[in-house]
Amino acid sequence: MNIFINAMLFLIGLCLGSFVNMLGYRTAINYKLLKRPKTKTQRPNDNRSYCDFCGKQLSWYENVPIVSWLVLRGKTKCCHKKLPAEYPLVELAMGILFSLQSTNFNLQSIIFLVMIVLLVFSLVFDLKYMILPDFSTYILIVIAAIFFHNWLSGLGAGLFLLALHVGTKGRGLGMGDVKLALFMGLLLGWPKIILAFYIAFVAGAIVGVTLMVLKKANRKTMVPFGPFLIGGTLVSWWFGDLIIKSVKLFL
Numbered sequence: 001m002n003i004f005i006n007a008m009l010f011l012i013g014l015c016l017g018s019f020v021n022m023l024g025y026r027t028a029i030n031y032k033l034l035k036r037p038k039t040k041t042q043r044p045n046d047n048r049s050y051c052d053f054c055g056k057q058l059s060w061y062e063n064v065p066i067v068s069w070l071v072l073r074g075k076t077k078c079c080h081k082k083l084p085a086e087y088p089l090v091e092l093a094m095g096i097l098f099s100l101q102s103t104n105f106n107l108q109s110i111i112f113l114v115m116i117v118l119l120v121f122s123l124v125f126d127l128k129y130m131i132l133p134d135f136s137t138y139i140l141i142v143i144a145a146i147f148f149h150n151w152l153s154g155l156g157a158g159l160f161l162l163a164l165h166v167g168t169k170g171r172g173l174g175m176g177d178v179k180l181a182l183f184m185g186l187l188l189g190w191p192k193i194i195l196a197f198y199i200a201f202v203a204g205a206i207v208g209v210t211l212m213v214l215k216k217a218n219r220k221t222m223v224p225f226g227p228f229l230i231g232g233t234l235v236s237w238w239f240g241d242l243i244i245k246s247v248k249l250f251l
Helices: 002-030 067-071 086-099 109-131 134-147 151-165 175-188 192-213 227-251
Strands: none
Touching: 002 086, 002 109, 067 086, 067 151, 086 109, 109 134, 109 175, 109 227, 134 151, 134 175, 151 192, 175 192, 175 227, 192 227
16 A cells, blocks of 8 residues: 555656746746747746747647656657756656655645655756745745744754855855755754754865866856755755764764
8 A cells, every 4th residue: 555655656746846847947937037938829827838949838748747758858849959857857856755755644744745845946946047936935934934843943044044144245155045044944953953054065065176176167156055955954854863863872
């Protein structure tokens, strides 16, 4: 029975991964980071799925997660333009993340799934456009404030990154990262928030140094920090107790 539920969660995750891709595209358009192609068949405020490049309305079979991308060999059916590899990767990642969740359907599990959708969306969007959309972060903050109540760690985490933001004059961290830190503290509490920050800063430093060694970046290159914060959040959220317990055994 659990295998069947996990399979269903995987399929739901795939579909929501497709939703995350669509939401990222439309958010980029609203933020004027992209321009939506116009065709004669499009109507104002039409929310149906259209080709990213020529604007033609997509058929249902062109929207099947992963399968459509593979069958079409990573290209659009209408204009044969190359589709981003991130589309199937995001869908697959969402499917895996959903399948790893508890099979006990209750309010807590639903809250966790909603947060995963928002966190993956924020991670992908920040990687691509170096912006953490406020609406997703605000929803996460509200959820964490209502259901987890770690007010002091939330305030402390937010103030800590705010101090770094002010100290670097916004060059090191953006206000989006500060707002995300508030959510992290509210969700994780003490001492998991420390673990999350540690993972984020170490991972960020490793990636930054690696990019410079490979000459893919220099000291002035802007690298989004949101994905590292989100990665640290997920690791601390799921494995924090085990990691902290293991560390204490060696101290």
